Amino acid sequence: MKIEDISFGYLLSDVTLLVRKHFDRRASKFGLTRAQWRAVKVLNLREGLRQTELADFLEMEPIAVGRVIDRLQAAGFVERRPDPADRRAWRLHTSEQARSVVDDMEVIARGLRKDATAGISIDELQQALAVIARIKENLLALEQDEAGIAASS
Numbered sequence: 031m032k033i034e035d036i037s038f039g040y041l042l043s044d045v046t047l048l049v050r051k052h053f054d055r056r057a058s059k060f061g062l063t064r065a066q067w068r069a070v071k072v073l074n075l076r077e078g079l080r081q082t083e084l085a086d087f088l089e090m091e092p093i094a095v096g097r098v099i100d101r102l103q104a105a106g107f108v109e110r111r112p113d114p115a116d117r118r119a120w121r122l123h124t125s126e127q128a129r130s131v132v133d134d135m136e137v138i139a140r141g142l143r144k145d146a147t148a149g150i151s152i153d154e155l156q157q158a159l160a161v162i163a164r165i166k167e168n169l170l171a172l173e174q175d176e177a178g179i180a181a182s183s
Contacts, residue, residue, distance in 0.1 A: 042162070049146065056138045060131050061105055065090075067135050069098050070107055070128050078121045080113070102128075 053064045062070065065088075072087045073079060079087070085095040099122060102108035107128040113119035124132075147155055 038165075049142065052145075053139065053142055056142060057135060060135060062107070062131070062135065065098050066102055066107070067139075069095065069102060070124060070132065071135070073108065073122050073124045074129065074132050077123050078111075080119055080121060084122060 050064050053067075057064070057067060068088055069084060072084060076083075076087070081095055081099060082092050084099075085092040088095060090098075099108055099110070103110060107125055109123045109125055110120040111123055113121050150158075
């Protein structure tokens with residue numbers, strides 16, 4: 031068997047979907063989805079980001095992040111404040127409500143990671159993550175190669 035004959039995409043997708051499902055289920059009492067939690071977590075660490083900067087951190091499209099922020103703002107977790115340097119832009123800040131649930135949400139995330147890795151040694155997990163990171167790097171390099179080819183056409 032060759033390495034290219036081993037299918038892993040569906041497995042990675044299934045794991046991602048299951049993690050999202052279980053996280054959303056556990057975090058539902060706080061009224062936050064996993065995507066919203068990720069945004070709150072980044073903003074809690076980096077108050078005052080612009081929406082485009084947050085999108086970069088989350089590796090999401092700015093429009094999708096905009097929808098997440100709209101929901102967070104409506105629920106009272108995030109505030110949009112005018113950017114003092116650019117009156118067309120807004121800076122994002124967490125509210126007191128968001129800051130009050132950050133620790134609890136981190137406990138949920140840690141618990142899910144613990145449950146998901148039951149029976150797996152730290153060495154096994156580190157090796158698996160290193161391989162997945164290399165796969166990601168290879169795929170990102172393909173994107174750069176494709177962008178370079180498209181630009182030179």
